[in-house]
Amino acid sequence: MLKVKVKIEGKRFSIPVPYAVLNLASLIISSKWLNRLINKAINKNGNKFNFPEINRKDLKPLLHGLSNNKGLILVDTKLKDGTEVVVKL
Numbered sequence: 001m002l003k004v005k006v007k008i009e010g011k012r013f014s015i016p017v018p019y020a021v022l023n024l025a026s027l028i029i030s031s032k033w034l035n036r037l038i039n040k041a042i043n044k045n046g047n048k049f050n051f052p053e054i055n056r057k058d059l060k061p062l063l064h065g066l067s068n069n070k071g072l073i074l075v076d077t078k079l080k081d082g083t084e085v086v087v088k089l
Contacts, residue, residue, distance in 0.1 A: 002066070007084040019067055026063060030056040 002017040028034060038051045066089060075087035 001089075003086075003088045005084075005086040005088070007082075009082065019063065022063055022066070026056065026059040030054045030059060 001019065002022065004015040004017065006013045006015070032053070035051060035053050042049055042051060070089050072089045073086065074089065075085060077083075077085045
């Protein structure tokens with residue numbers, strides 16, 4: 001389970017993200033429909049950039065590796081205004 005902890009102005013929030021949600025998000029991100037939708041929005045503004053297609057086969061080893069490394073801290077930031085963000089496996 002991915003754990004996101006945010007501290008803003010003395011208030012703390014903890015958001016647990018199960019791996020099932022990450023797998024579902026990878027299905028949505030790798031869909032051809034979403035890729036076409038993003039490229040249409042980019043081309044509407046006149047840009048010549050194309051959003052690259054993401055294959056599900058490329059994301060599976062990443063998600064599998066995340067589930068094998070429990071306890072690893074991915075992000076640990078502290079800003080000058082006191083905001084803290086920690087993303088941990």
